[in-house]
Amino acid sequence: MANNISAPIPEKTVERLSEYRRTLLSCHRQGITHIFSHVLAGMHGITAVQVRRDLMLIGFSSDTKKGYDVKVLIDFINNILDSETTTNIAIIGMGHLAQAITKYFNSKGLKLRIIASFDVDPAKVGHIIDDIPCYHMDQFEDKVENLDISIVIVSSPTEVATELVVPIINAGIKGVLNFTSVPLNFPQGIVVENYDITTILEKVAYFVKVNEENNNNN
Amino acid sequence: MANNISAPIPEKTVERLSEYRRTLLSCHRQGITHIFSHVLAGMHGITAVQVRRDLMLIGFSSDTKKGYDVKVLIDFINNILDSETTTNIAIIGMGHLAQAITKYFNSKGLKLRIIASFDVDPAKVGHIIDDIPCYHMDQFEDKVENLDISIVIVSSPTEVATELVVPIINAGIKGVLNFTSVPLNFPQGIVVENYDITTILEKVAYFVKVNEENNNNN
Numbered sequence: 001m002a003n004n005i006s007a008p009i010p011e012k013t014v015e016r017l018s019e020y021r022r023t024l025l026s027c028h029r030q031g032i033t034h035i036f037s038h039v040l041a042g043m044h045g046i047t048a049v050q051v052r053r054d055l056m057l058i059g060f061s062s063d064t065k066k067g068y069d070v071k072v073l074i075d076f077i078n079n080i081l082d083s084e085t086t087t088n089i090a091i092i093g094m095g096h097l098a099q100a101i102t103k104y105f106n107s108k109g110l111k112l113r114i115i116a117s118f119d120v121d122p123a124k125v126g127h128i129i130d131d132i133p134c135y136h137m138d139q140f141e142d143k144v145e146n147l148d149i150s151i152v153i154v155s156s157p158t159e160v161a162t163e164l165v166v167p168i169i170n171a172g173i174k175g176v177l178n179f180t181s182v183p184l185n186f187p188q189g190i191v192v193e194n195y196d197i198t199t200i201l202e203k204v205a206y207f208v209k210v211n212e213e214n215n216n217n218n
Numbered sequence: 219m220a221n222n223i224s225a226p227i228p229e230k231t232v233e234r235l236s237e238y239r240r241t242l243l244s245c246h247r248q249g250i251t252h253i254f255s256h257v258l259a260g261m262h263g264i265t266a267v268q269v270r271r272d273l274m275l276i277g278f279s280s281d282t283k284k285g286y287d288v289k290v291l292i293d294f295i296n297n298i299l300d301s302e303t304t305t306n307i308a309i310i311g312m313g314h315l316a317q318a319i320t321k322y323f324n325s326k327g328l329k330l331r332i333i334a335s336f337d338v339d340p341a342k343v344g345h346i347i348d349d350i351p352c353y354h355m356d357q358f359e360d361k362v363e364n365l366d367i368s369i370v371i372v373s374s375p376t377e378v379a380t381e382l383v384v385p386i387i388n389a390g391i392k393g394v395l396n397f398t399s400v401p402l403n404f405p406q407g408i409v410v411e412n413y414d415i416t417t418i419l420e421k422v423a424y425f426v427k428v429n430e431e432n433n434n435n436n
Contacts, residue, residue, distance in 0.1 A: 008428045011421065018420040019412075022399050045403040045410070081420055083427050089419070096318035101415060103314055108416065112423055151422060175426040177419055181240050185263040191425040192263070193418055194237075197319060198326065200411055201307070201395055202236040203229065204369060205330055206299050207409040208393040210226040 009080070013054050019044060020051070021077045028070050036067035082111045088149045092164060093156030094119045094134050097179060101153065102130045116147055137167070144171040151175040158182050227298070231272050237262060238269070239295045246288050254285035300329045306367045310382060311374030312337045312352050315397060319371065320348040334365055355385070362389040369393040376400050 009017070023043050027035060037055075038048040055062070060076050062068040091098045094117040102114050117134045119125055125136045135143050143149070152173050154161060161180040168176060168186070175191040178184045183194045227235070241261050245253060255273075256266040273280070278294050280286040309316045312335040320332050335352045337343055343354045353361050361367070370391050372379060379398040386394060386404070393409040396402045401412045 008425065014421045014424050015417050018417040019401065019414070022414070022416070023401070026400070042403075044401045045412075081424050081427075083423070087423050087426075096314070096321055100314035100318045105415065105419070110416065110420075112419055150426060151419075153419070174429065175422040177422050182244070183237065183241070183262045185260075189429060191422050191429065193422050194263075195418055196237070196240070198240070198323065198328070199233050199236040200413055201323070201330055201369075201371075202299055202328075203232050204393040204395050204409050204411050205301070205305050206232050207226060208305075208368060209299075209301050211392065211407060211409065 009057060013057055014081070016044070016046075016050075016054055017058070017077050017081060020054075021074060021081070024070050024074050024077070028074060033070055034066040034068065035070055035073075037062075039067070078111075085111075087112045087151060088116075088147060089114045089151045089153060090116045090118060090144065090147075090149045091153040091155060092118045092137070092140075093154065094121075094124050094129055095155060095157075098153070098155040099130050101155070102132060106131065112151075114153070116143060116149065118143075140167050141171045144173065149173070151177070154178045154180055154184065156180060227275060231275055232299070234262070234264075234268075234272050235276070235295050235299060238272075239292060239299070242288050242292045242295070246292060251288055252284040252286065253288055255280075257285070296329075305330045305369060306334075306365060307332045307369045307371060308362065308365075308367045309335045309371040309373060310337075310355070310358075311372065312339075312342050312347055313373060313375075316371070316373040317348050319373070320350060324349065330369075332371070334361060334367065336361075358385050359389045362391065367391070369395070372396045372398055372402065374398060 020040060023040065024035070037051045041048040041051045055068075058076070058080050060073065062073075089112055091102060091114055098117065102117070105112070106114055114132060116132055117129060118137050118140055119134055120137050124134045127134050150173065152168060154164060154176060156164060158181040161178070161182045161184060165184055165186065169190065173190065176184065176186060176193070178192060178194045179196065181196050181198065184192060186192050238258060241258065242253070255269045259266040259269045276294070276298050278291065280291075307330055309320060309332055316335065320335070323330070324332055332350060334350055335347060336355050336358055337352055338355050342352045345352050368391065370386060372382060372394060374382060376399040379396070379400045379402060383402055383404065387408065391408065394402065394404060394411070396410060396412045397414065399414050399416065402410060404410050
């Protein structure tokens, strides 16, 4: 049962909750039952204040003598982040990146599952690639409905990405993770995250450059 | 020649500058010479105020009658984001994701180049994979020095990722983009971006869930 949350949690907090959960799951597998906020914080390179603020925001209070109960906190975060049923995801454009993501992602046993891919390449359409079927883009709307797919990952060639916007809207998709180099815009009500790996690498490179310039000036 | 910037630009602005540049390069290839802030904003699903604020922050002022000069703005952003020479990048763990990233990234003709990979798998070490040599991890420090590598992408199995921290520090690496599921911490002076695709997909799924709950409550 989801808590009745009226306002959504800030994006950065959602990202950190996802990260805390992975760390907590790893602790749980190692038999660790309790963890202090400063230990969890240290593992993520942030302050204990930040961790406590995030958990306060979702209404989690802890036994401070032994730290947070790992299992209880995992369940609490599950309740915030996850839907009650598995969320089905499709991937559009079954190239190298898509195949790598599918392999990586479906091996993790999450409540999110990539269950189908779409492409126009005759060498791919009609085949099972990385354990999921690859359908022709022509079947997109039908399959989204029949397979109850609510999220798509777009990893098509950048040149055709904007042509996918209308089919995605028409199919009733609720969330889009876009890995192409062109930003995609959707009407309100459809969640979109435009995410080009180039951006993050250029960001790292920029801050490396700034550090070097500061070192040279000192 | 880099402008003498004392304070670094905020992370989110750096990300947007990287994104604006890709859009502007695409416009330039199509023969578009000028673009208004509201057009650039529309292509990125943000407000014109945001675009103007970002460009003001980097000291760019425009001819408002015809909009921004596309070529001049590209050069201006190049000057902010890029180093004067090509930045060499290595990738640790040459699995499927790494190969997909290398193919994708090196096809783009950027000032960032992935020039070497490192692995421990005898099937990969000593071979050229996706046009770059794959070396054994034992050679990491030597190769980083000889090949003038300043940034690494970590895409090793999550289980061994933390073992890479000391070699990365010892080799004098300045920036790290970490794609594994375990957050890596480095001393001050090394830029690190921990980036698990699971986080971003869980974020999309969370906001889809919030939208659905709000729709059900209305």
